[in-house]
Amino acid sequence: MPAIPLNDLRRGYEADGPDLLQAVQGALGSGWYVHGPQHEAFEGELADFVGVDHAVGVGSGTDALELALTALAGDGRDVVVTAANAGGYASVAARRSGLRLRFADVDPDTLCLDPVEVEQLLDSDVAAVVVTHLYGRLGDVDGLAKVCAAAGVPLVEDCAQAVGATGGGRRAGSFGTVATFSFYPTKNLAALGDGGAVVTGDAALAARLRALRQYGWSRKYVIDLPGGRNSRLDEVQAAVLRVRLPRVDAGNARRRAIIKRYVEAGASTLRVLPADGDHHVGHLAVVLCDDRAAAQAALAGAGVRTDVHYPVPDHQQPALAPQHDGRSLPVTEDAAARVLTLPCFPELTNAEVDEVCRVLARL
Ligand SMILES: *Cc1c(COP(=O)(O)O)cnc(C)c1O
Secondary structure, rough: OOOEEOOOOOHHHHHOOOHHHHHHHHHHHHHEEEHHHHHHHHHEEEEEEHHHOOOEEOOOHHHHHHHHHHHHOOOEEEEEEEEOOOHHHHHHHHOOOOEEEEEEEOOOOOEEHHHHHHOOOOOEEEEEEEEEOOHOOOOOOOHHHHHHHHHHOOOOEEEOOOOOEEEEEEEOOOOEEEEEEEEOOOOOOOOOOOOEEEOOOOHHHHHHHHHHHHHOOOOOOOEOOOOEEEOEEHHHHHHHHHHHHHHHOOOHHHHHHHHHHHHOOOOEEEEEOOOOOOOOOOOOOEEEOOHHHHHHHHHHHOOOOEEOOOOHHHHEEEEEOHHOOOOHHHHHHHHHHHEEEEEEEOOOOOOHHHHHHHHHHHH
């Protein structure tokens, strides 16, 4: 069998058949290239999908985080509390927004932000808490919303990996003050290039975000808001996303089914993190290994591609470490040494899944 890829974006493109080409052609022929009818329609459809009133299209998931944090900061509040195991996106965005970082450890079962850890770090300096729904699993949004509300701190959900995840009948992105999405090509809702969005139920916050994404304009050529920039989701990408949004739930279900197979096949030397309900959209299939190097070598020997999400926690990143107060984050550090990502995307064939399972069972 040929090598089994971690992801194969061409298969995703082909799975959508002629619909993508038609959508792209329609956008190109319309004469609108930014902030036109496709973008406006997509904003409305995304807001409906998430179950919030406002969606604001932007250029990427990192831009979405940066704009959300810029919109929330102020009144002397300049600290962002977040996890250190989520790829550094929120941290980079916080620094871009001129904010300081304070890292909280994560829950050992979910690897998402632990409300008990967060609560200890909240004070009058904190501008926002960012929870990343890591690997596609909805974090403890109820617990976090509670400690944030008690401290008067807004909660930001980073839904880049969790579009479509559901908890108590509500979608990821509808729990926080504001939520961010990325449509980077490997995400569960993928553009054919860069894209992102911020969603919120707060009309005033949505208006600030709309101004911030376009130079700080309150109206054309009037720069009212400081901290503005240019970050737009273009018409072609919006048209692609409109084709794919209605297909997200089916893709997520397929991802969950693949991870279920891995859980059933996994040997006792590793723990496959389950994706056993619609609170998890299976963005990444992650296993915790006692001996990652050995597991990775055995999988590579059988032609199974793997990766590590993420090998270096934020508080140990060269450019971010100076922000950290030196506390140890034991769960984060342990996970960084043991996580390993297996192939998982909707177009993975059953034969490929069987093959990965065969190798997993022997580890
Ligand atoms: C991909 C990702 C981002 C960044 O999105 P870009 O569109 O690449 O800027 C942010 N947060 C998380 C959790 C991600 O997985």
